[in-house]
Amino acid sequence: MARFDKLKKQKEAYLFTTPGNIVLALVVVFPILYSLYLSFCNMNIGHYANYSFVGLKNYARIFSTTDSDFVYVLIRTVIWTVVNIVLIVVIAFFLAMILNTKNLAFKGIYRTIMILPWAVPSYISALVWKGMFNYDFGAINKLLGMLGIGKINWLTDGTNAFIACVIVNLWMSIPFMMIIILGGLQSIDQNLYEAAEIDGANWINKVRNVTLPMLWPVVFPAIVLTTFVTFKQFDIIYLITQGLGGRTELILTYAYNTYKGFNYSLSAAYSMVIFLILIIFTLINMKLTKGGDV
Amino acid sequence: MRRSTIAKHGIIHIFLIMCCLIAIFPIIWIISCSFNASNSLVTTDLSIIPKHITLANYKTIFINQPFGKWLFNSAIITLSTTALSLILSATSAYAYSRMRFIGRKSMLYVFLLLNAFPNILSIVAYFRILNSLNLLNNKIGLIIIYTGSQLVFTIWNLKAFFDTIPVEIEEAAIIDGVSKFELFHKIILPLSKPAIAVAVLFAFMGGWNEYVISMTFTFSPDKFTVPVGLAALTNNTNQYATNWPLFSAGALIVALPVAALFLVLQRYLISGLTLGGVKG
Numbered sequence: 001m002a003r004f005d006k007l008k009k010q011k012e013a014y015l016f017t018t019p020g021n022i023v024l025a026l027v028v029v030f031p032i033l034y035s036l037y038l039s040f041c042n043m044n045i046g047h048y049a050n051y052s053f054v055g056l057k058n059y060a061r062i063f064s065t066t067d068s069d070f071v072y073v074l075i076r077t078v079i080w081t082v083v084n085i086v087l088i089v090v091i092a093f094f095l096a097m098i099l100n101t102k103n104l105a106f107k108g109i110y111r112t113i114m115i116l117p118w119a120v121p122s123y124i125s126a127l128v129w130k131g132m133f134n135y136d137f138g139a140i141n142k143l144l145g146m147l148g149i150g151k152i153n154w155l156t157d158g159t160n161a162f163i164a165c166v167i168v169n170l171w172m173s174i175p176f177m178m179i180i181i182l183g184g185l186q187s188i189d190q191n192l193y194e195a196a197e198i199d200g201a202n203w204i205n206k207v208r209n210v211t212l213p214m215l216w217p218v219v220f221p222a223i224v225l226t227t228f229v230t231f232k233q234f235d236i237i238y239l240i241t242q243g244l245g246g247r248t249e250l251i252l253t254y255a256y257n258t259y260k261g262f263n264y265s266l267s268a269a270y271s272m273v274i275f276l277i278l279i280i281f282t283l284i285n286m287k288l289t290k291g292g293d294v
Numbered sequence: 295m296r297r298s299t300i301a302k303h304g305i306i307h308i309f310l311i312m313c314c315l316i317a318i319f320p321i322i323w324i325i326s327c328s329f330n331a332s333n334s335l336v337t338t339d340l341s342i343i344p345k346h347i348t349l350a351n352y353k354t355i356f357i358n359q360p361f362g363k364w365l366f367n368s369a370i371i372t373l374s375t376t377a378l379s380l381i382l383s384a385t386s387a388y389a390y391s392r393m394r395f396i397g398r399k400s401m402l403y404v405f406l407l408l409n410a411f412p413n414i415l416s417i418v419a420y421f422r423i424l425n426s427l428n429l430l431n432n433k434i435g436l437i438i439i440y441t442g443s444q445l446v447f448t449i450w451n452l453k454a455f456f457d458t459i460p461v462e463i464e465e466a467a468i469i470d471g472v473s474k475f476e477l478f479h480k481i482i483l484p485l486s487k488p489a490i491a492v493a494v495l496f497a498f499m500g501g502w503n504e505y506v507i508s509m510t511f512t513f514s515p516d517k518f519t520v521p522v523g524l525a526a527l528t529n530n531t532n533q534y535a536t537n538w539p540l541f542s543a544g545a546l547i548v549a550l551p552v553a554a555l556f557l558v559l560q561r562y563l564i565s566g567l568t569l570g571g572v573k574g
Contacts (some may be wrong), residue, residue: 016389020382027442031419119556121503271415278410
């Protein structure tokens with residue numbers, strides 16, 4: 001009888017989960033398996049219907065620095081991620097500390113205005129900034145002109161375009177980090193600071209021994225989340241520079257542009273390598289946070 | 295207040311006002327652009343208030359561009375995606391939270407890993423699937439892809455919330471002779487309004503703001519979604535000449551409601567993001 005009950009319960013569970021699983025199988029699982037299969041083939045514009053199995057050739061190509069820019073793009077993506085995360089966290093922390101000043105007037109108004117960039121859809125922000133970085137008519141070069149600095153070719157030079165994308169990404173990403181940190185700061189018990197003061201702590205001591213340790217549990221997940229988002233950034237790079245012929249490419253735009261160049265199997269192989277990197281990140285994160293308890 | 299405090303606050307106010315200007319400058323720039331009679335990028339000075347103010351751009355985008363059609367396409371796709379992903383994820387999440395079955399644990403771990411896979415990387419496979427189903431340049435294809443892409447996140451989020459609802463409530467209902475379906479529909483769902491709000495919000499944003507997939511799989515302007523159409527307006531490489539005033543007007547029409555929604559619901563958004571982030 002108990003066994004029959006258990007069986008019935010199992011059946012019920014599968015009834016509840018199957019519709020979702022069918023869609024997941026079609027949209028998420030099948031494409032990954034199919035990409036894995038394609039990554040061992042030579043499907044491209046020349047072999048669209050009559051592609052054949054080529055083994056590890058695509059993977060060999062990815063990791064040879066002469067046949068593919070993938071390694072360089074990966075290094076650039078790591079630099080992009082580190083630079084952005086460091087700046088986002090430092091600037092957001094600084095802004096949150098200032099916004100958290102005791103008895104400051106208009107706090108709410110400042111806070112609302114400063115989180116506006118977060119509320120604008122990211123593709124619209126990227127397109128607006130693309131206009132603002134325009135060489136002849138963009139607001140940035142006009143502003144630089146007024147300050148007596150010459151025009152900068154933001155969108156045609158590789159390094160400048162990379163800096164422009166970092167600026168846009170900071171503008172878009174700082175607000176979220178700032179509210180998280182501000183929320184963390186506001187939840188710290190003021191008695192801790194008073195206790196520290198009695199012990200003769202100065203401002204730096206208080207930040208180091210009270211603020212940072214208390215913030216960490218709140219801020220760490222937000223940093224992880226932002227790191228993933230930054231590493232997987234697509235909109236900013238693609239909409240503002242289109243990859244600039246490879247000079248501002250990050251891994252996702254690179255895989256996408258390879259697909260656009262009709263190198264289907266090569267693009268699939270890139271996808272698999274990127275997926276592997278992301279899985280490793282995810283597993284490390286799960287270990288660190290002991291998350292994923294099911 | 296002591297004099298030193300006043301001086302300190304003065305400096306802080308100046309600094310914060312500068313930060314606010316940086317934060318809203320691009321927004322002011324497109325507002326100004328959208329009311330500008332001439333293609334404002336062609337002027338050389340940095341005047342924020344246009345010389346000739348006009349509402350013509352807001353009219354032209356509907357008449358000279360299929361903007362109404364884009365809005366319609368986006369609305370259909372977004373609403374369908376939101377409804378579908380909510381129904382599918384609520385039932386799945388309920389089973390993962392309340393029932394114990396073979397494969398439950400391993401499925402949840404697989405979800406965590408799948409969540410790491412950005413759907414842009416599936417583009418080759420999507421192309422083959424849509425092509426063979428004859429769904430390229432078609433709303434249904436996009437709806438299926440968007441729904442599937444939302445599911446992992448929404449299932450995890452809803453499951454985490456269902457876990458917080460005491461089982462005792464259900465046990466009491468079962469004793470009263472309520473069926474499993476009624477239990478889910480009449481007791482669990484009404485109790486889960488905050489979590490459902492988060493799921494709806496994310497599914498809505500996912501569909502309304504999605505750009506890459508729809509750009510890749512729609513080819514004719516009358517099939518475009520809003521993001522693809524707006525991006526086309528800023529490109530001068532295709533049939534559309536770069537038209538910043540029209541782009542600005544369109545961008546404001548779609549961004550204002552979304553931004554307002556964002557600001558009103560930011561508490562939910564943050565809880566959704568951190569919940570999804572921490573617990574997977």
